[in-house]
Amino acid sequence: MDSFLFSFPFSFSFEIWGFIASFFSCGLLAISGNALQFFFQNPLMEPYFLGSFSGASLGLLIWCLLFFWMPHSLKLHSWYWASSFFILAGSLLSLFLPLGLSRLHPHKKYLPLFAGLLLIQISTSLWQTIGHYLPRELFSWAMAKLEGNFWGLGPQEGIIFLFFSSLSLLGFLRLAPALNIIRMGDHFSQSLGVNLPRIQLLCLGLVALTTSFLAYFIGPISFVGLFIPHFTRLFFPLKQASTLLILSFIFGGLLGIFLAYTHLIFSQWIFFPLNSLLSVFGGIFLLFIVKKTS
């Protein structure tokens, strides 16, 4: 994203934008995870499991294959922006599968999760089989792009990121009263007049847009949307959905800042992929959830 859309009068330092990106991205992932868990009444729901980030990595794989076969003259002009575009498109398109399935079978609330897990599996398999046929530099570059990077935003991208993040945050808070009722069960929410198909479309659509633009600006980040909502509910079990969403956002944001600075410090000395660390924590946390729910 080296083309500036407009000139920004102030110059913020690299650290400020990294700080903002980490706070908002993890905060929004946490709030998305919380909203999904309320909506599907399923403690395992989170944006990563819906397959949005897998869609992003599939988009990147398609772009890498196109790039590999592209004439050399085109390659110079399409390096950065085209890859970002494919990430955004892949992420958005991938959510049509869980969205469509949940529209077709609104009461089978496990279907979007299955569809998401299927996408994760497809994406991993394709990267494992096709990815190794790509040139080594291209493969390493793509892998780095899928690691999640809080420190890549400049002032112009930062402002756009901040704008979309604020819109997304407001959208989730607007949905909070309905989510508060939906978590009580389908019959209960129907009896109180909640329009379930409409809220479903709004909730999944908002999560899709949020995760897509996060994949575009930051890259895939796993498990934050899973453990922050549980962590919040563990300490504030009796709070209403709107309060829990705000608290998830704050705790997610704080975790994001911690991760960003840990990543920055440790990556000076060792190869330190952010998502690998999160996956280890996430795996342990999944066991905790299984134990808690059983």
Place this chain on the structure above:
Amino acid sequence: MISFTSLTLPFLHKTFQNFSLAPENHFQALPLWGHNGAGKTLFFQSLCLFFPLQRPSDFFVQQEKITPQNRAKFIAFKSTQLPLDQKILVEDYWNLASYSLSSFQKKEFVEKKYYYSKLFEVDSFRKKIFQELSEGQKQKVDCCRVFLQQTPVILLDEPLSFLDYSSQGKFLELIQKLAHEEKKLILFSLHDAYLLTKFFSHCLVLEQKLTMVTKDFFIPLL
């Protein structure tokens, strides 16, 4: 107060045609009688438009057309199923009822909360967690929540389950009083023929047809 031209119960495939509660039955608590599996719950759920109606444009409450979007403003429903997430304060649970209220109704919501919680003798549970209440207490709290929705028609599915015998009598007297004072139609399922003949003169019987009968119909059952 409630009228429709055709209502088919899903799964049971029973169809009731041209149903209308007669004017003398307006504003009263009316028991719904039927054997197990007759379709009482499905009837309530169908009235709440949980399932698509064949002709939704012909469904009226107080001469107003009801659509799935505005149904919660006219009909409140207490299901037999309790909420999935019961880790909620009783007061917050009641607050959920304000979701479909108009801005005018929301202004008097706090007063209504005090009023109904006192009537149902649940005002002391206000700061308690729903999960920690007994089944009977949950039943009363849930009934209070349904009344807070401030609708002209209230449907209560098995409202007497888990209530002790003296509470059952008190509850039936209370809903009769509320129906008359607040001009509501309260339809509720009931299985006790003794309570039915003691408190009510009419009853709606749901078998193959939906018919209104007098208390004489039930005396042989006692």
